[in-house]
Amino acid sequence: MKVKYLYQQIFSHIGVLLAAFIVLSLLFTQYIENLVYTEKTDELINYGENILFELERGEKRPEQVITQYANVLFGRDIQFSVFDEQINLLNPIRWRGPALVLTESEWKRLQSGKTIVSKVDLKRFEKEVSFVVVPYIVRGNFVGGILLTAPIEGTEEMITQINHYLFYAALIALGVSLLLSWLLSEVHVNRIKKIQAATSMVSSGNYHVNVPSSDFDEIGELAKDFNHMVDKINTSMEEIESLENRRRQFMADVSHEMRTPLTTISGVIEGLKNDMIPEEEREKGINLVSKETKRLIRLVNENLDYEKIRSNQVKLMKEEIELEELLEIIKEQLYLQAKEKGNEIFLDVEKGAMVVADYDRILQILINITKNSIQFTTNGTITLRGKMNGHDSVIEIEDTGIGINREEIEKIWRRFYKADLSRRTNPYGEFGLGLSIVKRLVEMHNGEITVKSEKNQGTKFTIRIPILE
Template identity: 40%
Template sequence: MKYVYKQMLAFLIVFVVTVLTTGIIFIRFFVTNIYDEKERQLFGYAEAIIEENMTLADISTGTAMISKQDVIVAMYNKNDRLVYPISNQTYSSGLSDRDWNRLVQGNRIALRQRDRGFMNEEIAIVTVYVPLFNYQNGDFEGTVAVAAPISGIKKDISHMQTGMLWATLISGGMAILFSIGFANYLSQRIVRMRKATNAITQGDFEIYLEDYGRDEFDELSRDFNKMVTSLKESNAEIMRQENLRRQFMMDVAHEMRTPLTTINGILEGLEHDMIPEKRRARSIEMMHKETRRMIRMVNENLDYEKMRSEQIVLTKQILNAQEILQTVKEQLQTKASSKGNTIGVSVSSPHLTIYADYDRLIQMLVNLTNNAIQFTENGRISLTAHASDGFTVIKVSDTGIGMKEEEIPAIWERFYKTDPSRRSDAYSETGIGLAIVKSLVANHGGEITVTSKIGKGTVFTIQLPNKENSDGQ
């Protein structure tokens, strides 16, 4: 069953239960009222007879006058014998001893259901009894009984029930129309959400549901919109990661193909004696170089994955900044000179220290310096260090080609290259160095930033906490 029909059914059930309950209560109320009103009327007749001190002749005349109102009058003496209407037979009131004693004590009695008349005729009547006392001595003289056929009361009740039935049918029809309209209104809002959900499954993340802030449906719409925004962002991130994965596979294939092609060509040349004897040593050296390049690329990727999964273990110690920077300069001086570059080292104090893992710190600085050399020709590369508020600040700057500001966030991705036309040169850069540097700095509890201007150069700044700051983190 569809939700709209369930709602309609629920509304109708609630309506029917409410109407039936209310109807039963009202019917009982009105029936009681009708009987009470009839009893008051009959008591009024009986009391009028007593107050007027009517004789039997007067009662007979009065009874003839009110007979059209379906009122029957009877009188019983103190011995419970019928004295009016006059009859050749003896009749009693038929009251129980308990009820007769109540009359003797001066209490009025009302009987709503009697199936016999005063002279034992078959008729359903409502009867009231009012005790009659002697005005002079106050002795109980008998009772005045006034009755009315129930048929007249039932006619009034029937008219009332008919009116209630019509009111129920009319209100029921209105309730059905209202339930259809209201259920359709609520269902339309659900249908709107279902259509929006289907749109999302088709990849449409621009869908938006109106939020009027009125009820739970609007709260659901608000949460739905948040979900769509989150899905949109997640989808964009998935697409970005997928593009990076594809680019990664292409770059790995490209980086591996170059050395493998070189090695394969040399091996074929050696196999077919196509390489002269005097060039064989150089060829073998090239194979060693390309092999080391592939090993370095594999190791760098393994290191990067270890750092991302926090599997790397750092052995931190206090290191002399001057010695560290000087070591990096000596390792890369030859490479820098091949491109016409010079490397300068400047430390604010000979006693300046760096709290870091020795091998990983050298790896960071070598990668940054290699990057500087890669994009600088006939320029200067500077390695500097100074202390600043519990941190050691290390800068690697160059006077190279620089980068655009929008390119800076992307340089930390694996295999990202600011210059698409760049290919591996004699020093075999893999394009993963900066990603490794960022991860290593983070593992040290530090921070790395970069500033750059096109044609002016680039500055990488590393902040590493000193021993006290690092141990406190």
């Protein structure tokens, strides 16, 4: 059976309040009842002691003392009897009080000097009364006592009246608590309904929702966590969309990049197979097939290399390397490529500058960046710099090429990203993997790489690698 949360809240509030009020009412009634009966018996004991005191003083005859107090007590509807040790009543005939009716145990207690108190007695007298028996002790000897009784009708009426007031107070409190409980429950339920509605929107695919949050209570914290979750989902969805777009772009790039060399290879092989290529052109065709095959191998290897580096399957063997020697090797390896583009490579290396790195991987980093600089520079210069700066080795590769737009600089590190669609024919790092590999390798050396560039103003890559671990 489904019970709304609103009703659960109201029932729980009312149930707790009602239980608490019933318990408090019972305790209060019992307390008042005990208090009233105790005051009544204390009053009777006080009268009895006063009568005994007057009798003990002996200034008046016993009949006079009894008559004096009888005028007062009978007016308050209090009856009393004075008796001796033989249980003989000493009251004057005119003021004869209630008969003495005590049990054997009560009589023994009385003889031992103890006062007998009964807050409510329903059997021994003609009507329901409270009674006390005060012993009269003279020089340690029991010589009699006084029995005083007072009816309990007035006391019961007062207690009944109190119970009526408590009942009315309970009804009023129940009504007020019901109203307050309803209002508070409505507030909480509405807050929960907002989160429920937002959750339904998220489940239907709308991730641009937000609910009011606070640090006031757990519902507010739940709303805050919900908003945080939605923000995370939005970020994840954006990343998924970006990855999906990049995947599509990657597939398009792969198809484009691999289709051209494969078509060329297929065409040359068919030509050789069917003797459609003249003898003097065969060597040129074979060289073209070899070049395109190497290009395909490089594409595959670059992807495999990136996956190894990304999954930390590459171990670095670090050693001290002279920057001057390292940059000289780069210049020698890429001299011909630079010359084909009309570029010159210059070195500017600080004497004695060193770098602590894996030899093969630092070469890979520098060759990749320098090839990019050569590729996008025509009739310009590429400058390789090396120096020490505090505890870091600093390597700079600066060109005078076409540069990169500022808004695209941070994107060049992404896998498959291309800052310029015209670069699709780039034979070095064809799928935008080159700089992704470079950045990851630099990070594996606990270093950092930054780039500064402006469109048509050239580009400068700066690599910082710490000397000390």
